[in-house]
Amino acid sequence: xxNSSTLIEDIRSASRLMVRELGFMNATLAATxxxxxxxxxxxxxxxxxxxxxxxxxxxxxxxxxxxxxxxxKLVEAGELVESTVDGDGRIKSLGLTAQGRxxxxxxxxxxxxxxxxxxxxxxxTQQQTVAQxxxxxxxxxxxxxQAPDSRTAASPIAIESGYRPGxxxxxxxxxxxxxxxxxxFGQFFESQVASGIAEFVGRLDNPxxxxxxxLLNGRIVGSVAIDGGDADNDEAHLRWFILDDxxxxxxxxxxxxxxxVAFCDESGFPATHLxxxxxxxxxxHLYEAHGFVLTHEAEGNQWGSVxxxxxxxxxxx
Numbered sequence: 214x215x216n217s218s219t220l221i222e223d224i225r226s227a228s229r230l231m232v233r234e235l236g237f238m239n240a241t242l243a244a245t246x247x248x249x250x251x252x253x254x255x256x257x258x259x260x261x262x263x264x265x266x267x268x269x270x271x272x273x274x275x276x277x278x279x280x281x282x283x284x285x286k287l288v289e290a291g292e293l294v295e296s297t298v299d300g301d302g303r304i305k306s307l308g309l310t311a312q313g314r315x316x317x318x319x320x321x322x323x324x325x326x327x328x329x330x331x332x333x334x335x336x337x338t339q340q341q342t343v344a345q346x347x348x349x350x351x352x353x354x355x356x357x358x359q360a361p362d363s364r365t366a367a368s369p370i371a372i373e374s375g376y377r378p379g380x381x382x383x384x385x386x387x388x389x390x391x392x393x394x395x396x397x398f399g400q401f402f403e404s405q406v407a408s409g410i411a412e413f414v415g416r417l418d419n420p421x422x423x424x425x426x427x428l429l430n431g432r433i434v435g436s437v438a439i440d441g442g443d444a445d446n447d448e449a450h451l452r453w454f455i456l457d458d459x460x461x462x463x464x465x466x467x468x469x470x471x472x473x474v475a476f477c478d479e480s481g482f483p484a485t486h487l488x489x490x491x492x493x494x495x496x497x498h499l500y501e502a503h504g505f506v507l508t509h510e511a512e513g514n515q516w517g518s519v520x521x522x523x524x525x526x527x528x529x530x
Contacts (some may be wrong), residue, residue, distance in 0.1 A: 224350075235327065243323045245316065250275060251283045252320060255292060255309070259317045263296065263308035292316055338390065345429055345459035353463075370435075370460065371428045372468050376414050380426060383433040384410050387455045392516075396490075401517030410453055413440060421449070421480055425472050427456070427465050434460045437469040439476055439485070448526075449477045451487040454496070461495070470503050474527070484528050491521035500525050 236242055242249040250273060257272050258264050264272070266280050273280070284307055287293045292313035295305045309317065332340050352369040388406045392398040416422050421441020426433045434457040440450040451473055456466055477485045487505065489496060509524035 243320045245320065247287075248283065250279065251287055254280075254283060254287065255313060255317050256320065258293070258307060258309055259314070263306035265304060265306050269307075287313075341432070342457070342459050345432070345434060345457060348429060349459060349463060369429060370463075370465050370468075372425055372465075372472055373428060374423055374425045374472070376417055376424070377426060377433070380424070380433060380436070381407070381410050381414060383426075384436050384453050384455065387436070387457055388453070391455065391458070396492075396516075396518065396520065398516055398518060405516065406453070410438075413438060413452070416440075416442060421482075423473075423476050424453070425469055427460065427469060429460070435465050435469055437473045439473050439480075441480065441482065447483060449480070449482040449485040451477075451485055454487070466496075466499050467502075470499055474503050477527075478529055482529065484526055486524055486526040488515075489523050489525065490516075491523055497525075503527065504530075 232238060237249050241247055242252045245252060247255075253273055254269055257269060261268075261272075266277065266284060269275075269280050269284070270277050284293065288295060288307070291310055293307045294310050295307055297305060332343075335343065348369060385403060385407045389398075389403040392402060413422070414424070417424065419442055422439065424436065424438040427435030435455060437454040438452045440452050454466070454469065454473075456469075474485070485505075486508070487500065489500075491510070504527040505525035506527070507523055508526040509522075511522060512519055513522040514520070515522065
């Protein structure tokens with residue numbers, strides 16, 4: 214994670230702009246007559262079913278007294294109705310009335326209109342980047358509140374092994390997108406990645422081959438593979454290590470490499486090597502942190518452009 218003050222200030226500025234553009238500076242929200250906290254209370258009750266005041270305190274991160282006041286107003290307005298929980302008169306849950314359900318439908322329609330209008334300004338790749346970035350940022354903020362020690366905060370990204378529909382296309386897309394922007398690689402490089410990964414997934418029945426995908430809400434946002442049949446001297450070849458833009462710097466790459474390195478050790482490979490090129494400093498830092506050392510460096514054009522190619526090798530401990 215970078216501590217760049219420019220990055221932090223850019224995120225803060227964007228957050229303030231979002232708050233203003235979404236209408237949170239106004240006294241009411243989403244074309245209703247209700248405050249932002251009241252609108253969110255209605256949305257959470259719609260999403261989860263009847264909730265107690267204590268549960269809404271946890272979900273919304275508000276003080277108990279504030280929750281009590283806004284719930285009282287929503288009951289009085291006919292949006293919510295109180296009922297006892299399992300016959301215990303001391304505990305009350307709040308559910309939507311017919312009027313409340315209609316209000317929630319109107320809130321959702323307004324929110325969808327806001328998002329759809331904004332998304333029309335972006336291309337499909339930018340839309341996916343926005344969706345991923347907001348999801349990760351929101352989860353990070355929530356984790357900070359619920360578990361200030363980041364070591365205990367759960368990651369919204371899962372790491373799973375094996376083939377899944379769309380894997381080949383996403384690995385190619387992520388490589389083509391990043392390396393075209395970073396290094397100017399074009400059709401030759403993309404075709405090389407496409408043919409290589411397509412051939413490899415046909416060999417996943419080999420016990421020395423494995424591929425992992427990082428998944429955010431079911432979408433592939435990262436990958437790494439170990440090819441046990443593509444090297445001399447019984448070495449493993451680490452291939453197709455890539456992350457989507459919105460997932461860099463959050464520890465996902467570290468988790469992918471940990472899976473790959475552990476697999477190599479468990480499979481008994483005496484060494485694992487990878488090919489990259491000079492200038493990819495963030496990736497090099499990760500490789501070296503996992504025991505890889507630079508073993509070869511020379512100019513080459515195996516990716517379609519002349520670069521300083523590098524081979525890193527890790528010996529089994």
